[in-house]
Amino acid sequence: DIQMTQFPSTLSASVGDRVTITCRASQSISSWLAWYQQKPGRVPKLLMYRASSLESGVPSRFSGSGSGTEFTLTISSLQPDDSATYYCQQHYSYPVTFGGGTKVEIK
Amino acid sequence: EVQLLESGGGLVQPGGSLRLSCAASGFTFSSYAMSWVRQAPGKGLEWVSAITGSGGNTYYADSVKGRFIISRDNSKNTLYLQMSSLRAEDTAVYYCAKATVTTGGHFDLWGRGTLVTVSS
Numbered sequence: 505d506i507q508m509t510q511f512p513s514t515l516s517a518s519v520g521d522r523v524t525i526t527c528r529a530s531q532s533i534s535s536w537l538a539w540y541q542q543k544p545g546r547v548p549k550l551l552m553y554r555a556s557s558l559e560s561g562v563p564s565r566f567s568g569s570g571s572g573t574e575f576t577l578t579i580s581s582l583q584p585d586d587s588a589t590y591y592c593q594q595h596y597s598y599p600v601t602f603g604g605g606t607k608v609e610i611k
Numbered sequence: 612e613v614q615l616l617e618s619g620g621g622l623v624q625p626g627g628s629l630r631l632s633c634a635a636s637g638f639t640f641s642s643y644a645m646s647w648v649r650q651a652p653g654k655g656l657e658w659v660s661a662i663t664g665s666g667g668n669t670y671y672a673d674s675v676k677g678r679f680i681i682s683r684d685n686s687k688n689t690l691y692l693q694m695s696s697l698r699a700e701d702t703a704v705y706y707c708a709k710a711t712v713t714t715g716g717h718f719d720l721w722g723r724g725t726l727v728t729v730s731s
Contacts, residue, residue, distance in 0.1 A: 505673075538717035540656075547706065547724065548648075548656065553717045591656050595710075595717055598670040600646065600658040 510603030620725030633707030
């Protein structure tokens with residue numbers, strides 16, 4: 505099974521800061537990586553797919569990069585509405601696996 | 612409207628069984644793989660099982676293999692998860708999720724979830 509390691513597990517940043525979350529796969533997954541945002545009590549929401557493609561309707565301050573085993577999700581200018589937990593997910597092969605999540609807090 | 616609506620959750624005793632359903636609407640159900648993803652209280656997302664669009668292939672997490680069965684009825688636009696030999700660690704909100712192609716892919720549509728509580 506492919507393990508997804510996500511870090512940091514939590515981060516605290518100020519409005520306007522540039523924020524980067526990293527996700528590492530235990531083996532190459534090409535670009536078959538997605539990112540989701542989940543707010544407390546809410547359903548996960550797709551942000552990025554194919555590592556760097558922005559889902560329709562998602563603000564352009566979100567971007568993704570990487571291929572193979574190392575991936576990043578970047579928020580270029582953190583906004584109050586971005587307070588949430590972010591998960592990466594590989595769908596290169598079954599079983600599908602998620603990272604452990606990164607909780608982003610606003611200072 | 613494009614949506615997924617889960618049902619069937621509830622309180623069940625350890626060792627018991629439960630069947631979850633997910634009613635899909637607003638898209639061609641048979642064209643897409645579907646998954647169940649769960650989230651234990653205060654924990655992260657855990658993929659549980661997937662089924663291809665035709666229903667011909669199914670996949671399971673090791674944690675549920677041999678206990679859960681995923682199925683679908685494309686004539687009814689409904690996804691199912693038959694859960695048996697339930698354990699306390701199966702307690703979670705169960706989401707159904709639509710993939711982007713018939714064999715898999717990322718999840719572009721999620722249901723609101725149904726809570727399963729395994730407790731005596």
